[in-house]
Amino acid sequence: MARAQLxxxxxxxxxxxxxxxxxxxxxxxxxxxxxxxDLDCAASTPSSVAVAAAVADFLPRYSSVHRGxxxxxxxxxxxxxxxxxxxxRYAGREGGTDTAIICRNTTxxxxxxxxxxxxxxxxxxxxxxxxxxxxLLPWARYAQRRYVExxxxxxxxxxxxxxxxxxxxxPKVLAVTGASNVTGWLPPVEELCAAAHARGIPVVLDxxxxxxxxxxxxxxxxxxxxxxxxxxxxxxxxxxGAGVLVGPAAAFADGEPFLAGGGAVExxxxxxxxxxxxxxxxxxxxxxxxxxVALGAAADELSGIxxxxxxxxxxxxxxxxxxxxxxxxxxxxxxxxxxxxxxxVATFTVDGMHHGLVAARLAAEFGIGVRHGCFCAHPxxxxxxxxxxxxxxxARAGALRGDRRHIPGAVRASAGLATTLGDVDxxxxxxxxxxxGTPSPVRYVQDTATGDFFPATTAGWWAFxxxxxxxxxxx
Ligand SMILES: Cc1ncc(COP(=O)(O)O)c(C=O)c1O
Numbered sequence: 001m002a003r004a005q006l007x008x009x010x011x012x013x014x015x016x017x018x019x020x021x022x023x024x025x026x027x028x029x030x031x032x033x034x035x036x037x038d039l040d041c042a043a044s045t046p047s048s049v050a051v052a053a054a055v056a057d058f059l060p061r062y063s064s065v066h067r068g069x070x071x072x073x074x075x076x077x078x079x080x081x082x083x084x085x086x087x088x089r090y091a092g093r094e095g096g097t098d099t100a101i102i103c104r105n106t107t108x109x110x111x112x113x114x115x116x117x118x119x120x121x122x123x124x125x126x127x128x129x130x131x132x133x134x135x136l137l138p139w140a141r142y143a144q145r146r147y148v149e150x151x152x153x154x155x156x157x158x159x160x161x162x163x164x165x166x167x168x169x170x171p172k173v174l175a176v177t178g179a180s181n182v183t184g185w186l187p188p189v190e191e192l193c194a195a196a197h198a199r200g201i202p203v204v205l206d207x208x209x210x211x212x213x214x215x216x217x218x219x220x221x222x223x224x225x226x227x228x229x230x231x232x233x234x235x236x237x238x239x240x241g242a243g244v245l246v247g248p249a250a251a252f253a254d255g256e257p258f259l260a261g262g263g264a265v266e267x268x269x270x271x272x273x274x275x276x277x278x279x280x281x282x283x284x285x286x287x288x289x290x291x292x293v294a295l296g297a298a299a300d301e302l303s304g305i306x307x308x309x310x311x312x313x314x315x316x317x318x319x320x321x322x323x324x325x326x327x328x329x330x331x332x333x334x335x336x337x338x339x340x341x342x343x344x345v346a347t348f349t350v351d352g353m354h355h356g357l358v359a360a361r362l363a364a365e366f367g368i369g370v371r372h373g374c375f376c377a378h379p380x381x382x383x384x385x386x387x388x389x390x391x392x393x394x395a396r397a398g399a400l401r402g403d404r405r406h407i408p409g410a411v412r413a414s415a416g417l418a419t420t421l422g423d424v425d426x427x428x429x430x431x432x433x434x435x436x437g438t439p440s441p442v443r444y445v446q447d448t449a450t451g452d453f454f455p456a457t458t459a460g461w462w463a464f465x466x467x468x469x470x471x472x473x474x475x
Contacts, residue, residue, distance in 0.1 A: 016305060016313045017237065017417035019046040026367035029441045029455055034367035037423045041235075041416030042181050042209060042345050043371055047294070048237035054297035055240060055290055065289055066263065066280070080289050083296030084279070090211070090299035091229050091246045092218025099249040101282040102242055102292045106208040107134040109230035109245035110175075112258040112282065113204060114138035116251065119172060126164045126171035126201075128156060129383060130180050130187070133376045135206040139175060146171060147379075154183045154335040154384050158191045165199050174203045178210025182375050182384065182412065183335025184318065184345030186210070190217050190224040202227040212236035212416070213314060213343050215307050227251075233291060237417070238298035242291025245282075252278035259284040310417065317344035317415045317424055324428040325413075330435045334384040334410060344415035347375070347384070350435060355409040358434065360444055360453035362411075364460070366430040373409045381410060404451035 015022065025033040038046065047055075058079055063072035065080045080102075087100040103109050115138075119125070125139040128148040139145050148164050150156045165171060174196040179186050189210075193203045205226035207216050212235050217225040228247035233240060257264050257275060261284035266274040275281045302310065322338040325331050330351040336342065350358050359372035374381040382392060387408050395407045413427055444453040 013313060013316045013421040015418040015420055016309065017301075018049040019237065019418040020049055020052050021046050022418060027460055028367055029364045029457075029460065037366070037368040037426050039413040039415060039419070039423065039427055040369045040371050041419065042184075042343075042375075042412065042414030044234045044239055045212065045237045045416050046418065047239050048298065048301055050301050051238045051240075051294050051297045055294050058290065058293045062289060064286060076289055079293050080287065083292035086296035086299045087244045087292075088246060090303065091207075091216045091244075092225070093229075093246055097249055098246055099252065099279045099282075101245040101247075101252070101279045102287055102295075103245055103283075104241060104288070104291075105232040105234065105243035106132075106206060106230045107138075107243075109243050110134050110204070110206065111138040112245055113228055113230065113247070114142055115258045116255070116282075117142075117173060118255060119143040122169075123172040124169055125173045125175055126161070127175045128161075128177070128187075129379045130154070130156075130182075130185070131175070131177055131377065131380070132181055132206065132208065133378070134208070135175055135177060135204075136379070139173075143172065150380070150383060152386075153337065153340075154180070154380065155185050155340075156187070158188055158195060161192050162195050165196060165201060170199065171201055174201055175206070176203065177206040177208075178216070179213065179343050180335070180377070180380070181209045181345070181414075182347050182377050182380055184209075184343035184414075185336055186214070186341060186343070189226065193217065193226055194224045197224075204228045205230070207231040208235055209343065209345075212302065213310065233295035233298060236295070236298045236302060238291070238294035240288070240291040240294035242288045242295045244295065249278045252282050257281050257284060261285050263287075305417070313417060314344045314415065315341075317419055317421065318342055318346075320421055320424045321346045321413060321415065321427075324424065325431075328428065328431055328435060331431065334381075344419065345412065346414075347381075347410045347412045349385070349410045350431070353434075354446070354453065355411050356446065356451055357444055357453045358411045358431075360455070361434050361440060362427070362430055364455050365434075365440060366426065368427055368430055370427070371412045371414075374407070375410075375412055382408065385410065403448050405446055405448055407451055409451075 023035040026036045027033050061075040063076040065077040084100045088094040119142040123143040124146050125143045126146045148156050148160050196203045203226040207229050211231035230245050232243040264281050264284035325346050325348050326333045326338050332349045334347045355372040359370050362368040398406050442455045442457050445456050446453050
């Protein structure tokens with residue numbers, strides 16, 4: 001449909017955050033260099049300029065933390081502990097009995113927690129079919145899982161969760177995402193926490209997608225906040241390899257830590273070990289001090305911008321993105337309809353065109369970076385696509401043969417604080433061009449092993465990336 005018919009706001013929305021690499025030139029297939037349009041923010045965001053500056057400022061003082069007596073070690077320790085306090089403050093948990101464990105990312109935080117909750121094999125963890133694999137697979141290692149199903153629109157209601165909480169045997173934990181990385185849908189976390197806590201069941205919040213976009217509901221034993229929260233720096237403009245697990249210190253006070261080693265102990269004899277108190281008990285080995293400093297700086301920067309400004313910016317982008325996609329003939333927007341409150345994330349398919357080809361054409365012809373595949377949330381995406389057991393079995397058989405050409409998937413566009421309305425319009429315009437039959441300058445070929453499409457030319461950046469693959473269906 002014509003752009004003029006789109007029911008979108010006309011307000012100009014620029015970047016709310018300055019990021020490193022904004023406007024980077026991308027050589028396209030027609031020989032023109034275009035500014036990179038980064039619509040893959042749900043995967044990883046670029047570094048903000050302020051975070052990069054905080055890291056550069058810290059690096060001269062970088063040293064090992066906690067153990068050294070010298071000035072640099074003391075200064076680095078102070079910076080590291082300040083970052084921990086910032087993470088706690090960001091989660092609304094400063095000044096109480098909670099602790100923040102610095103780890104690599106959300107995946108590590110959830111694996112760490114699943115180990116530390118001392119679940120037994122027959123215990124039940126209630127989770128949902130919306131979850132990223134990071135909030136599905138760790139629980140399977142230690143307990144049984146019970147799932148809250150979603151409807152065709154990819155959402156569920158509080159009643160669905162209550163039914164799971166009330167089923168026998170009672171779950172030991174509710175593990176839920178704060179926002180879907182596929183549809184951007186925001187489950188009613190506070191209501192879910194209230195329902196779980198009314199039954200004495202603790203809540204684990206996967207805040208990987210929520211943390212950069214909305215305030216984390218504060219917990220501290222209150223009825224409407226999660227008990228444990230995990231999130232990643234690289235999705236909040238601090239891509240220096242640190243993530244956080246926040247929870248009551250008491251949960252980590254006894255038992256074996258997730259990792260055993262130096263830094264987590266008071267005293268070691270050949271037969272005995274006296275573990276430290278948390279959080280040190282949970283951070284064996286040399287921590288990622290630079291990553292922590294970056295994460296702390298990002299937390300302060302986002303808090304400084306303020307949730308109202310962030311939500312307003314993203315609401316305009318989400319509206320334009322989702323309504324714009326839904327209005328294009330041949331595009332099927334997955335998940336709740338436009339008008340539902342979501343993050344500025346949209347996952348879609350294009351009739352008659354492989355998701356990998358759509359993503360490849362956007363990248364190579366328009367300089368637009370999106371993601372395609374299943375987004376590490378296979379159960380959810382299969383439901384949204386309406387693929388049943390036969391389709392899954394066929395895809396699995398293909399993957400086992402090394403043929404990933406027919407693995408189901410979709411395309412995801414996700415915005416961040418540096419995204420402008422112009423970026424969203426660039427995507428909509430490019431899609432309209434591709435769908436309306438604008439020919440590509442060269443033909444594309446699909447790689448059997450990865451399922452990805454690449455322009456059939458040896459010139460250009462796609463030549464070096466072709467061996468690596470860009471889809472996430474395999475993850
Ligand atoms: C909802 C959600 N949970 C967990 C993760 C895992 O995060 P990480 O890769 O930083 O461990 C992601 C990453 O995309 C995510 O979107």
